[in-house]
Amino acid sequence: MSNYLLIGGLLILMGVAYQYGARRSRAVSKASAKHLHSLPSHYGAMVALACGIPAFGFLILWSFLQPIFVAWVVKSGAPPDIAALSGPDLNQLIGRVTSIASGYGVSDTASAFEREAAGRLSNFLNIVSLAKIVVAACLAVGGLVFALRRITPQLRARNEVEGVIRIVLILCSTVAILTTVGIVMSMFGETIRFFSFVNPIDFFFGLNWNPRFSSTGGGSGDFGLIPLLAGTIMITVIAMLVAVPVGLMIAIYLAEYAHPTVRTIAKPVIELLAGIPTIVFGFFALTAVGPFLSDFGALFGLQIRATSALTAGVVMGMMIIPFISSLSDDIITQVPGAMRDGSLALGSTRSETIKKVILPAALPGIVGAFLLAVSRAIGETMIVVMAAGNSPVLHANPFEAVATVTVSIVNQLTGDLDFASPQSLVGFALGLTLFVITLGLNVVALYIVRKYREQYE
Amino acid sequence: MSDITADGLVTGSPTRIADVVAKSLVKRRAKEKRFRMYGIAAVAIGIGFVLLMFGTILNKGLPAFWQSTFRLDVTFDAAALNLPTRPVREEGQSMAAFQQTLYEWQNQVTMANWNGLIQTSLQKYLPDAKPASRLRALVSSGERFRLRDMVLADPNLVGQTVTVDLLADANVDVWLKGNIDRDLADNQYLLSPDQRAWSDQLYEQGVIRMAFATSLFTNVDSRSSPASAGLLGAMIGSLFMMLIVILVAVPIGVLAAIYLEEFAPKNRLTDLIEVNINNLAAVPSIVFGLLGAAVFINWMKLPLSAPIVGGLVLTLMTLPTIIIATRAALKAVPPSIRQAALGLGASRSQSVFHHVLPLARPGILTATIIGVAQALGETAPLLLIGMSAFVANVATTPFEQSTALPVQIYLWQANEARNFFEARTSAAIILLLAMMMMLNAFALVLRRRFERRW
Numbered sequence: 002m003s004n005y006l007l008i009g010g011l012l013i014l015m016g017v018a019y020q021y022g023a024r025r026s027r028a029v030s031k032a033s034a035k036h037l038h039s040l041p042s043h044y045g046a047m048v049a050l051a052c053g054i055p056a057f058g059f060l061i062l063w064s065f066l067q068p069i070f071v072a073w074v075v076k077s078g079a080p081p082d083i084a085a086l087s088g089p090d091l092n093q094l095i096g097r098v099t100s101i102a103s104g105y106g107v108s109d110t111a112s113a114f115e116r117e118a119a120g121r122l123s124n125f126l127n128i129v130s131l132a133k134i135v136v137a138a139c140l141a142v143g144g145l146v147f148a149l150r151r152i153t154p155q156l157r158a159r160n161e162v163e164g165v166i167r168i169v170l171i172l173c174s175t176v177a178i179l180t181t182v183g184i185v186m187s188m189f190g191e192t193i194r195f196f197s198f199v200n201p202i203d204f205f206f207g208l209n210w211n212p213r214f215s216s217t218g219g220g221s222g223d224f225g226l227i228p229l230l231a232g233t234i235m236i237t238v239i240a241m242l243v244a245v246p247v248g249l250m251i252a253i254y255l256a257e258y259a260h261p262t263v264r265t266i267a268k269p270v271i272e273l274l275a276g277i278p279t280i281v282f283g284f285f286a287l288t289a290v291g292p293f294l295s296d297f298g299a300l301f302g303l304q305i306r307a308t309s310a311l312t313a314g315v316v317m318g319m320m321i322i323p324f325i326s327s328l329s330d331d332i333i334t335q336v337p338g339a340m341r342d343g344s345l346a347l348g349s350t351r352s353e354t355i356k357k358v359i360l361p362a363a364l365p366g367i368v369g370a371f372l373l374a375v376s377r378a379i380g381e382t383m384i385v386v387m388a389a390g391n392s393p394v395l396h397a398n399p400f401e402a403v404a405t406v407t408v409s410i411v412n413q414l415t416g417d418l419d420f421a422s423p424q425s426l427v428g429f430a431l432g433l434t435l436f437v438i439t440l441g442l443n444v445v446a447l448y449i450v451r452k453y454r455e456q457y458e
Numbered sequence: 459m460s461d462i463t464a465d466g467l468v469t470g471s472p473t474r475i476a477d478v479v480a481k482s483l484v485k486r487r488a489k490e491k492r493f494r495m496y497g498i499a500a501v502a503i504g505i506g507f508v509l510l511m512f513g514t515i516l517n518k519g520l521p522a523f524w525q526s527t528f529r530l531d532v533t534f535d536a537a538a539l540n541l542p543t544r545p546v547r548e549e550g551q552s553m554a555a556f557q558q559t560l561y562e563w564q565n566q567v568t569m570a571n572w573n574g575l576i577q578t579s580l581q582k583y584l585p586d587a588k589p590a591s592r593l594r595a596l597v598s599s600g601e602r603f604r605l606r607d608m609v610l611a612d613p614n615l616v617g618q619t620v621t622v623d624l625l626a627d628a629n630v631d632v633w634l635k636g637n638i639d640r641d642l643a644d645n646q647y648l649l650s651p652d653q654r655a656w657s658d659q660l661y662e663q664g665v666i667r668m669a670f671a672t673s674l675f676t677n678v679d680s681r682s683s684p685a686s687a688g689l690l691g692a693m694i695g696s697l698f699m700m701l702i703v704i705l706v707a708v709p710i711g712v713l714a715a716i717y718l719e720e721f722a723p724k725n726r727l728t729d730l731i732e733v734n735i736n737n738l739a740a741v742p743s744i745v746f747g748l749l750g751a752a753v754f755i756n757w758m759k760l761p762l763s764a765p766i767v768g769g770l771v772l773t774l775m776t777l778p779t780i781i782i783a784t785r786a787a788l789k790a791v792p793p794s795i796r797q798a799a800l801g802l803g804a805s806r807s808q809s810v811f812h813h814v815l816p817l818a819r820p821g822i823l824t825a826t827i828i829g830v831a832q833a834l835g836e837t838a839p840l841l842l843i844g845m846s847a848f849v850a851n852v853a854t855t856p857f858e859q860s861t862a863l864p865v866q867i868y869l870w871q872a873n874e875a876r877n878f879f880e881a882r883t884s885a886a887i888i889l890l891l892a893m894m895m896m897l898n899a900f901a902l903v904l905r906r907r908f909e910r911r912w
Contacts, residue, residue, distance in 0.1 A: 100554065104553070105552070105553045105554055106552025106553050106554040106555060107552070107554045107555075159805060160805075163805060163806075163807045166807055167717075167721065167807075169713065170713050170714070170716060170717035170721060171717060173709075173710045173711075173713035173714040173717065174713070174714035174717045174718055174722070174731055174781075175731070176710050176714065176777065177714065177731060177734055177735045177738060177777060177778065177781065178730070178731055178734055180738060180749070180774050180777070181734050181737075181738060183749055183753055184741070184745060184746075184748075184749045187748070187749055187752030187753055187757075188745075188748060188749075188752070190752070191752060246500070247500045247503050247504060248500075248504075249500075250496050250497050250499070250500030250501075251497070251500045251501050251504050253497055254494075254496075254497025254498065254500060254501055255501065258494060258497055259497075259501075267501050267504075267505060270504075270505055270508055271501070271504040271505060271508065273508055274504075274507065274508055274511075276831070276832075276894065276898060277511070277835070277891070278834075278835025278836065278837065278864055278890065278894070279835075279837065279838075280835070280837040280864045280867050280868055280887075281511075281515070281835075281867075281887050281890070281891065282511075283868075283871075284515075284867065284871050284883060284884070284887060285511050285514060285515070287871060288514070288518070288871075288880060289510070289511075289514045319507045319511075322504055322507070323504075326504070348479075350486055350487070350489070350490040351490060352489060352490045352493035352494070353486070353489075353490075355493070356493075373740065376740060376742075377740070377742075379742070380741070380742020380743070380744065380745070381742070382742070382743070382744045382837075382838035383837050383838055383868070386838075387868075387871065407742070407744050407838070410744055410748070410842070411744070411838065411841050411842070414747075414748070414751060414841075414842045415841050415842070415844075415846055420756050428748065428842075429748060429752065432744070432745055432748040435742060435744070435745060436741065436742075436745050439740065439741060439742055439745075440737060440741070443736075443737050443740040443741075444737065447733075447736055447737070
């Protein structure tokens with residue numbers, strides 16, 4: 002609570018500092034009869050920043066340090082059995098002591114040591130919270146006074162303020178880099194720990210996937226990647242067989258044949274599919290497509306399971322259609338009109354123009370779109386979790402259930418996370434594999450698309 | 459006049475060429491027609507998929523918004539309930555100890571014979587029902603807590619008779635809506651034959667009617683009484699996450715885009731950032747879930763299943779989308795605006811923040827809304843940070859356990875009470891889609907309203 006008050010107080014102080022700085026700069030300019038280098042608002046902003054940055058920096062630093070100090074206070078003067086506590090036990094003790102110190106109490110009777118520690122802790126917290134306010138206030142006022150005294154007509158306040166803005170902008174744009182670094186580092190770290198349990202060769206080339214449960218003693222499961230990869234590839238191939246012909250033909254028809262009215266209606270309707278969450282596709286696969294395919298197969302004496310690679314693949318294909326159609330559409334409309342007109346003028350029909358002139362010209366772009374779609378299909382999770390049946394066995398029958406890399410990540414990491422067992426850690430190894438595959442596809446695809454753009458720009 | 463070359467090609471003979479072309483023309487036109495038909499077929503398939511999907515979900519989900527509900531006169535009989543008195547905090551009792559006694563008292567109140575009240579009021583309509591205790595199963599088992607809460611909120615109710623709407627049990631709802639085949643063998647139903655007959659009878663008497671399922675919006679998820687399972691907890695969880703995404707992703711994304719588009723020098727670092735952002739936009743969402751599990755939960759020790767973690771993961775996921783779209787919006791502002799500002803002596807910051815940014819605002823806003831809508835529907839990363847846990851509370855802060863709308867859909871579709879939850883899941887999907895469409899429609903309106911062509 003006092004923290005919110007403190008932050009509020011600091012913000013008010015910054016507001017005051019801004020006003021003071023602006024007024025002061027005007028007064029200085031008038032007194033020395035010189036023009037200010039910057040606008041008064043820049044001087045105000047500079048003073049406000051000088052007032053706020055050190056104080057907030059101190060508060061942030063303190064919020065990291067406080068738990069360490071609390072643990073130290075609770076532990077100091079403790080009997081040896083308590084001093085030896087660590088991990089969750091220590092946290093529980095600190096929690097109990099803190100709630101006694103705050104006056105809330107515990108439901109059972111507190112031990113003598115806990116009461117004594119709570120007394121010390123509440124004394125310590127009283128002093129500290131006072132000290133925190135005093136230090137923050139000193140820093141804020143100090144910064145304010147220091148900045149106020151610097152104000153002269155020659156001071157380049159605008160440049161200073163903009164320097165701070167620039168730093169904030171740079172920090173924001175490094176978040177993206179930090180995310181990538183975070184992904185790579187965290188997954189590398191956990192994967193290396195996983196490989197201390199399981200031989201990498203067994204992981205990458207193992208033909209059996211049966212991780213067992215971490216509770217049934219040790220890491221003696223099979224962690225073979227191949228069945229999962231096979232399932233992933235099977236579903237991706239089915240999805241592409243559905244999505245590429247339909248998506249490409251949609252793009253061609255809408256770009257080359259369709260009346261503008263048809264185009265303005267059909268294009269957004271189809272792209273509606275792109276905005277639908279994948280969990281909805283998964284539910285649709287589970288309740289409508291799966292049973293339908295199973296009944297349909299039964300007509301021809303085929304045994305198709307309701308949750309199978311085929312179900313997941315077909316629905317994933319549906320999901321990817323708008324992706325392929327809108328990307329290809331962009332690329333086809335980018336092909337210069339002169340090429341189209343030239344071909345038509347030589348007497349070829351429209352379909353011949355498309356097949357012999359436009360598509361070859363647009364091919365690199367379409368390949369790029371195709372690769373992006375493949376990478377999306379490989380990384381797709383919810384449809385497969387719900388509709389593919391989760392059976393990590395190596396086989397080549399699309400009518401049977403399969404499991405994919407993403408499904409296994411979800412299975413291994415849902416529920417309690419135990420970062421010490423190979424059963425959980427394998428999720429990160431699978432994630433890294435997935436990341437590397439999709440990254441590779443993306444890099445190639447983006448390179449091709451960019452090259453293609455340059456060709457016609 | 460005409461020469462025929464050795465290989466049979468005709469040169470300079472207009473009639474012969476015309477013949478060759480005319481001969482092939484039929485075939486070529488047929489081909490052209492066929493190709494065109496393929497195109498029409500593809501568009502039809504695409505639109506058909508959309509219609510099929512929406513049709514299926516609306517067809518399944520809309521009935522779930524109306525639910526079998528009893529309208530009963532319940533008499534809160536003091537003798538039958540025999541409620542204990544509420545404890546008062548004694549002098550010197552610590553707050554925690556008082557909470558403990560309060561908790562025990564609440565347990566005793568809960569143990570009171572609330573089901574008996576329901577049974578007595580049902581007996582008025584079905585006096586011949588034997589054994590009468592089987593009547594209780596017709597009312598959703600969670601509804602007795604509603605009666606309890608009514609009395610706790612207003613102790614004067616004891617001794618009075620009140621008309622109350624109580625949800626019917628899920629099995630009754632399924633039976634009355636015909637979501638289960640009516641000609642199955644007895645052992646395939648969860649309701650006994652007499653219970654089914656009673657349900658039909660009560661429905662004809664008008665004691666049970668199909669009322670709008672407000673509980674879907676006001677209740678949290680429930681395991682023990684499926685009929686009263688609602689989406690409030692999930693909606694609040696999603697709302698918190700959306701707030702976090704808006705508060706964190708939007709400022710960071712927009713500022714990053716401003717830097718990259720307006721300030722960044724062309725060097726290796728900015729190239730790296732650019733390639734990086736493009737690649738991040740295509741990283742599978744589940745990888746962000748792994749990042750969240752490793753960094754936010756394992757390393758930073760943030761609480762499992764909390765919207766704060768979900769919000770941060772979704773933030774990282776939507777950031778590239780927002781950055782790319784904001785850059786496009788900034789790029790669309792003509793350079794003359796910048797040059798004019800610089801020419802009048804503005805600094806680069808001033809020209810960007812005072813002139814370019816306001817002009818790019820509609821585009822940025824649209825992009826942001828679309829990014830947020832995307833994040834709203836994302837499920838996979840949330841599963842990995844424990845948001846698939848069963849939570850029966852409404853989170854009041856982003857640090858408490860919660861579920862989210864898409865995760866609730868995932869949990870419900872896996873519920874073994876398929877007959878009941880298939881419709882309920884579809885209803886949740888309709889709600890999710892409605893929210894997303896509202897956001898998208900808002901974005902569309904913004905674009906139409908403020909779009910400016912230079």
